[in-house]
Amino acid sequence: MAWHVFIPDSLLEEANDPKIKAYKVGQVARACAIFGVEHIWIYKAGGKDGKFIKLLLEYAETPQYLRKRIFPITPELKYAGVIPPLQIPSHKPKAPPRIGEIREGYAYRKGKKLFADIGLDRPALIKGVAREGRGTFKIISVNPLRVIPAEPSEYWGYKVHLSRKTLAKTLKKANLDVVIATSRKGVDVRSAEVPLEGEVGIVFGSPKKGVIEILKEYNEDYEFDLILNTIPEQKTKTVRTEEALLATLAIFNFMRKRGD
Structure with missing residues (x-):
């Protein structure tokens, strides 16, 4: 079983401050790390920040002691310090070495x-x-x-894929067992049977456009296994992508645990 999260390259379209942009990407990284997401896909949705999002997500996932080796100093990483540490198993502190570690x-x-x-x-x-x-x-x-x-036996982090393709083409490339779209107009998650077995894709829209709107914008169609409203009775006019991500993964994590 593996979870694949799909976010648009327009994730940051409402943010102008580079520090806020870095913080929002950090929230995505934290949510995915908390719930053990193994793949993050960035699909084409008219945004200009795809490379930036990928860079910061990969930076966050990399153990601190390796970052200087892997990432040269660039303006894009100026505010990487606002990204909260993931503290996943691969981010180990310096300690006396142990055989088998x-x-x-x-x-x-x-x-x-x-x-x-x-x-x-x-x-x-x-x-x-x-x-x-x-x-x-x-x-x-x-x-x-x-x-x-060696291969780790526990959750070790996520991989980031910048597809540069539209949503439907990106989903086809991912070749998943189950694909679930999130939408305010979807079925109430409280009354839905949610299949969470195999390679599961969870699709999110942008701050300004939902998943179905993004598909229509590119004259695409996709047959999702489910279109779910994972935040029923929301009281705010909109829910930010990073907020929807955290809420949805929390609900799915409960369902997955209950099904074990």
């Missing part, structure tokens, strides 16, 4: 050998086959410090 790292070549920066006081020698760049490693020896490539 899995840590996120960055592999680099030094001479004929491959080493990994895993956020400790010294680099670790990589045994086995690995590629340069970011990866996940398990400590197999402390003195000397050695690691092997």
Whole structure:
């Protein structure tokens, strides 16, 4: 089972202050991390911030000790400090190494050998086959410090996809088992049977346009498995995308847990 969240590249269309933009992206990152979303898709909806959203989401997901290696200093990251820390399992603090511990790292070549920066006081020698760049490693020896490539057994973070395609084409590319759209005009979630098995896509609109409006704007149609109102009886005129994201994932998380 994996959750895929779909947000528009127009997510930030009502924000002009770059600090506010960074904060809003941070709210998306936090919501997805809290509920274990594994994929965030950014689809084309007439916005200009797709690359910026992707950059900040990836920055937030990266452990702090690897950010300087992966992200050069750019104006887009000027206000990245307002993004709240995700504190997910892959964001491990510096501590004495333990055999069997899995840590996120960055592999680099030094001479004929491959080493990994895993956020400790010294680099670790990589045994086995690995590629340069970011990866996940398990400590197999402390003195000397050695690691092997590994797969985490717990939630480790999300991947970000900037599709540059319209919503219907992006959904087709994702090839999901279930696709659920969120809409104020949808079925009340309290009376709906919500299938949350397999690869599940959850689609959100922009601050100004709902999912169906965005599809119509590009002369598209898509047969969703469900169109749900996940905030029934809302008292505000509008619900921001990042607010709808948090509310929807909280409800779905309860349903998923109840179904286990």
